[in-house]
Amino acid sequence: MSEGDCLFCKIAKQEIPAQVVYEDDQLVAIKDIDPVAPVHILLIPKSHRASLNDCSEEDRKLLGDIQLAAVAVAKKLNIAEEGYRLLCNCGPAGGQAVMHVHYHLLGGRDLGWPPG
Numbered sequence: 001m002s003e004g005d006c007l008f009c010k011i012a013k014q015e016i017p018a019q020v021v022y023e024d025d026q027l028v029a030i031k032d033i034d035p036v037a038p039v040h041i042l043l044i045p046k047s048h049r050a051s052l053n054d055c056s057e058e059d060r061k062l063l064g065d066i067q068l069a070a071v072a073v074a075k076k077l078n079i080a081e082e083g084y085r086l087l088c089n090c091g092p093a094g095g096q097a098v099m100h101v102h103y104h105l106l107g108g109r110d111l112g113w114p115p116g
Contacts, residue, residue: 003107009099012046022073026062029073029105029109038108050099052090069096070105087115 010016012028021041022029032040043066049055055063067086075081084107089095 006048007098008042008044009048012044021076022069024069025063026065028068029069032104037106037111039072039084041070041072041077041105043073043103045101045103049098049101050089052101053085055101056073066103069109070103073105074107077107083107083111085111085115 007016011018011030018028019031020028021031022043024059025112026047027043027045030042030105045066047062047064049059059109071080074084084105086103088101088103088106089097
């Protein structure tokens with residue numbers, strides 16, 4: 001899939017509407033349209049990479065910034081103290097449905113272990 005055809009690139013460019021809960025120069029965080037928990041946020045880098053496997057050393061700061069943004073969003077949505085899960089699915093067998101690296105922030109209920 002090219003960047004021009006990518007759903008998450010279009011959301012990041014505001015070509016497709018979404019419920020944004022956080023945005024900075026590198027990423028956008030939106031409410032998932034098919035949530036699996038009371039709080040289900042997608043943290044999406046504005047620059048396109050198909051999966052985590054496509055990230056490199058140059059992406060070290062971006063990947064760290066995504067985690068810090070997740071903490072900020074968890075606090076904003078009042079799930080930080082109770083607990084939450086931050087995950088990144090990679091590839092079809094890993095559960096990745098949209099081929100643009102993104103993280104899921106889940107909370108608002110007991111998430112249990114193991115996942116999946």
